[in-house]
Amino acid sequence: MINMKIALSYTNSAGTTLDLSLPDGNQLQNLMEIVRDYGFEDWGECRGRAWCRTCHVRLISNTSIEINSHEEFALNELETRYSNSRLACQIAIDSTLDGARLIHAGDN
Numbered sequence: 880m881i882n883m884k885i886a887l888s889y890t891n892s893a894g895t896t897l898d899l900s901l902p903d904g905n906q907l908q909n910l911m912e913i914v915r916d917y918g919f920e921d922w923g924e925c926r927g928r929a930w931c932r933t934c935h936v937r938l939i940s941n942t943s944i945e946i947n948s949h950e951e952f953a954l955n956e957l958e959t960r961y962s963n964s965r966l967a968c969q970i971a972i973d974s975t976l977d978g979a980r981l982i983h984a985g986d987n
Contacts, residue, residue: 885903892983
């Protein structure tokens with residue numbers, strides 16, 4: 880069995896980019912937890928429940944990731960929502976993220 884790797888990059892609010900190579904199907908962590916664990920952002924006041932919106936990111940790539948109803952509701956509460964807005968806590972680590980670029984979207 881070959882372990883697939885997912886390559887993606889995240890640029891934080893200071894403009895520093897973190898390039899990641901993650902195992903496909905990491906069901907123990909979502910993107911918010913991984914970026915937080917690398918010390919790149921102080922996210923997760925709601926512990927990944929899509930309430931606090933501190934992990935608001937913009938998906939800058941051709942990657943399409945489905946948005947669930949909890950995330951949609953939280954994104955609609957933002958003062959500034961972009962067409963490519965997402966919550967990192969709702970992004971699973973799977974092959975749909977391969978090659979994705981994400982950037983900090985600003986204040987929640």
